[in-house]
Amino acid sequence: MLRNGPLRWSTLACLALFLSAGNCLKKDSDDTPSGGGPTRTLSVTVTGCEDSSRMVTGTGISCPDDCSEGLANGTAVTLTADPDAPACVFQGWSGDCTGSGTTCNLNMDADRNVTAAFDYFGIEA
8 A cells, every 4th residue: 555655656656757758857858868967069060171181079079970969968078170181281179169289178068069170281271
């Protein structure tokens, strides 16, 4: 027999939600399935050179083919720019990353947009 106490009823309610929805912690659509907080979107754009001669990689990113990723709030991400061709050089980052080093470190505490600029050697952007 089930007691009429709050612990027993909340446990039963959670079990019913789990069986119907698959997760007691699941909330709104912008929450992760584990209930760990909102998902943040990392969007990367690459410019310059040709698609096959430049690449940006990082957690879930392999751009120019896969340039967007949903990540858990607070995830640390390192993006790496690779010209991948002798005549193509990395020019720098813009948006939520800045500078001309080939790596960019981000904390996904918000949606992030990053552009990686490449150009052919000897041609200024």
